Amino acid sequence: MTLDLTEAVLIDIDLAGCNLQSANFIKAHFTGAASFGGAIFGGTTRFDGVMFGGNARFDGAMFGGNARFDGAMFGSDAWFDGATFGGDVGFGGVMFGGTTRFDGAMFGGDVGFGKAMFGGNARFDGATFGGTARFGEATFGGTVGFGGVMFGGTTRFDGTTFNGDARFGGVTFGGTARFGEATFGGTVGFGKATFGGNARFGGVMFSGTTWFGEAMFNGAAWFGEAKFGGNARFDGAMFSGDAWFGGAMFSGDAWFGGVMFGGTVGFGGAMFGGTTSFDGAALAGTSYDGPKPVAE
Incomplete structure (x- = not known):
């Protein structure tokens, strides 16, 4: 399945378990819960500038190509537990309003969380970062956990x-x-x-x-x-x-x-x-x- 929902307004969307060859949600507005748990994204996936009004669930999702969430806003909780990212990932400047979880996530390429803002608690326990991981100038408002994480490449928390x-x-x-x-x-x-x-x-x-x-x-x-x-x-x-x-x-x-x-x-x-x-x-x-x- 190929989706292009640029700037769309989506209410209580549920794409859990779906197989998406190409997905473009640039500047889309998700009202209510958004579920992508267990979804498979085959190519480049774009969530740049997206607004998630409710809880956003990507637990167990698989991203085969590059994934971009730069500038996105998560108004409530964001769950990426056990997600797999095969390419490079961008979360630069993202605002996480609630609890954020990446427990056990696997990042195969480079990852960027530069200047991201985590309003609630954030957990990355047991995650694996295969490439460069950038958290420079990010802000963690609550408790943050990186227990048992494996950083394979250069790790940057400069000015965090x-x-x-x-x-x-x-x-x-x-x-x-x-x-x-x-x-x-x-x-x-x-x-x-x-x-x-x-x-x-x-x-x-x-x-x-x-x-x-x-x-x-x-x-x-x-x-x-x-x-x-x-x-x-x-x-x-x-x-x-x-x-x-x-x-x-x-x-x-x-x-x-x-x-x-x-x-x-x-x-x-x-x-x-x-x-x-x-x-x-x-x-x-x-x-x-x-x-x-x-x-x-």
């Missing part, structure tokens, strides 16, 4: 705002992970996360408790000029490459117990406002510039 808690526990970043100048308003969890490439957290603002316990940094890690407003926990983390915390500010307690530093370590100019512990930390690299000697 997280107003609620952010959960990245057990995430795997296959390429470079960029969070420069991001703002975290709540509790942040990167416990047991794996950074396969370089990790860039320069200038990040962590307002609440921050967890990097047992995280693995296989490339260089930059936390220069980062600000930790609450307690910061890096217990048991492993830094295989260089680790830079120059100019960072730790307002609460800072725990680096049992950390393994494999490369050059720099804490020059860092400020520690609370209890600081490096008990059992080990240095295997060539130099250390920190607030306390590290046991070798």
Whole structure:
């Protein structure tokens, strides 16, 4: 089936399970619920500038080609659980008004959520990103979950705002992970996360408790000029490459117990406002510039 419903007004549409070879919904207005659960989109799919007035369900949908949702507005909940995207996907500038779910979704190509706004809670738990994933300057208004996500390529959260808690526990970043100048308003969890490439957290603002316990940094890690407003926990983390915390500010307690530093370590100019512990930390690299000697 081929559909071209550009600028159409659609009321309580139900295309769940349909097989659409080509679909164009540019600037369409969906009044009421819109159901595309389990639908198959064979070619390029366009939802640019669409307005969804009610709940929008794409759970289990399959997009064989590129999919564009840039500038769309979801007035209520948006469900993409278990959806499969075979090509590139664009959600740039999208406004999600309610709960947003991409749990278990699979993105085969590049994905863009740049400047998207998530008004409610957002979940990507268990999702897989095969290409570059861009969330730069996006805003998450509620709690956001990326637990167990697999990022295969470069991941960009530059300038992203997280107003609620952010959960990245057990995430795997296959390429470079960029969070420069991001703002975290709540509790942040990167416990047991794996950074396969370089990790860039320069200038990040962590307002609440921050967890990097047992995280693995296989490339260089930059936390220069980062600000930790609450307690910061890096217990048991492993830094295989260089680790830079120059100019960072730790307002609460800072725990680096049992950390393994494999490369050059720099804490020059860092400020520690609370209890600081490096008990059992080990240095295997060539130099250390920190607030306390590290046991070798």
